[in-house]
Amino acid sequence: MIEVEDKRAALERGHPDISLRRQCALLGLNRSTAYYERRPVKPLNALLRAEIDRQFTDTPFYGVPRMTVHLRNAGFRVNGKRVRRLMRQMGLEAIYPKRRLSARNPEHKVYPYLLRGVKVERPDQVWAADITYIGMRSGFAYLTVVMDWASRYVLSWKLSNTLDASFCVEALEQALSVSKPVIFNSDQGSQYTSEAFTGRLLEAGIKISMDGRGRAYDNIFVERLWRTVKYEEVYLHEYENLVEARKRLERYFKFYNNARPHQSLGWRTPAEAYFENQEAFGPYRPMLLQLQSASGLLPLQQHPFRQSTLIPNKSGLDNGERFSGRCFAPPTASSG
Numbered sequence: 076m077i078e079v080e081d082k083r084a085a086l087e088r089g090h091p092d093i094s095l096r097r098q099c100a101l102l103g104l105n106r107s108t109a110y111y112e113r114r115p116v117k118p119l120n121a122l123l124r125a126e127i128d129r130q131f132t133d134t135p136f137y138g139v140p141r142m143t144v145h146l147r148n149a150g151f152r153v154n155g156k157r158v159r160r161l162m163r164q165m166g167l168e169a170i171y172p173k174r175r176l177s178a179r180n181p182e183h184k185v186y187p188y189l190l191r192g193v194k195v196e197r198p199d200q201v202w203a204a205d206i207t208y209i210g211m212r213s214g215f216a217y218l219t220v221v222m223d224w225a226s227r228y229v230l231s232w233k234l235s236n237t238l239d240a241s242f243c244v245e246a247l248e249q250a251l252s253v254s255k256p257v258i259f260n261s262d263q264g265s266q267y268t269s270e271a272f273t274g275r276l277l278e279a280g281i282k283i284s285m286d287g288r289g290r291a292y293d294n295i296f297v298e299r300l301w302r303t304v305k306y307e308e309v310y311l312h313e314y315e316n317l318v319e320a321r322k323r324l325e326r327y328f329k330f331y332n333n334a335r336p337h338q339s340l341g342w343r344t345p346a347e348a349y350f351e352n353q354e355a356f357g358p359y360r361p362m363l364l365q366l367q368s369a370s371g372l373l374p375l376q377q378h379p380f381r382q383s384t385l386i387p388n389k390s391g392l393d394n395g396e397r398f399s400g401r402c403f404a405p406p407t408a409s410s411g
Contacts, residue, residue: 183268189284221250226348
C-alpha cells in the first residue's frame with residue numbers, strides 16, 4: 076500500500092503532458108489532499124514538543140504540573156494550559172495509578188488483563204502494541220508497533236499523522252501475515268478497543284488482554300522499546316517530514332531486529348530469539364523449510380539469522396527480507 080505522503084511526493088506539478096488532475100486519478104489521490112498545505116508549526120510549539128518528548132521519555136510519570144515546572148526551569152515561558160494541550164496532541168499521559176489511566180471510547184468493550192502472574196517464555200505467546208509521538212520539523216506524527224514480548228521482536232510498525240484506529244489496524248494486519256500470538260495485549264486506548272481492531276483479533280482466534288487501570292507497567296516492554304528507538308534514532312536525526320521519518324525508521328527497525336544484541340536475550344538479536352522456534356514462522360513455515368532444503372541452509376534453530384544470510388539468492392543480492400512497515404516478510408516463491 077502506497078502512503079498518502081508518498082503519493083503527494085510523486086506528484087509533478089507543471090508537467091507538460093499530464094495534468095495534476097490526471098496524476099491524482101492515476102495515483103488514487105484525492106485532489107483536495109494534493110492541494111492541501113499544512114499550516115507551518117509555530118517555532119515555540121516545535122521546541123516545546125521536542126523538550127516534552129525528551130523529558131517524558133526519561134520521566135513517563137510526569138503529568139502536566141511537573142512538566143510545566145520542568146519547562147519553566149528550562150527557560151520556557153509557558154503555562155499549564157498550553158502544556159496540557161501539547162501533551163494531549165502528542166498522546167502523552169503520565170503512567171501512574173489514577174482514576175482514568177487512558178482515554179477510551181465508553182462505547183467500546185474493554186477486555187480484562189490476562190497476563191497477571193503469567194510467565195512469558197516463548198515467541199508468539201504474547202504480542203503487544205502501543206503508540207508514541209515522533210517529532211519532525213514540519214510537524215509531528217504517531218508511531219505504532221506490534222512487538223513479540225518474549226523476543227522483543229518488532230513484527231510491524233506504522234506511522235500516521237492522525238490518531239485514528241486505521242493505522243493500528245494496518246500494523247496488526249501486517250503482523251498477522253508473519254504469524255499469530257496466543258494473547259494480544261494493549262492499553263485501553265480507543266484505537267485498540269475499536270471494533271475494527273478487536274474484531275480482527277477475535278476473527279483470528281486470539282485472546283485479547285488490556286492493561287488494567289492503576290497498572291502503569293503492564294506494557295513495560297513496549298515502553299522500553301520507545302526509549303530505545305528515541306535515544307538511538309529519533310533524537311539523533313531531525314526528520315524533515317513524514318517521508319524521511321518513515322525511511323529512517325525503516326532502516327532503524329531493520330537494525331534493531333537483525334543486528335542489535337540484547338543483554339536480556341543472552342546477547343542475541345530479537346530475530347535470533349524470535350525465529351529460533353520454527354513455529355514462529357506461522358503460515359510461511361512450509362515455504363521457508365522448502366527454501367532451506369533447496370539452498371542448503373542450516374536448520375532454522377541453528378541459523379544465525381543475520382539479515383544478509385537469512386535466505387540467500389542466486390544473484391548474491393540480499394532479498395531475504397522486505398521492509399515496508401512490516402519488519403519481516405519472507406520473499407515470494409519466485410524470488411531467487
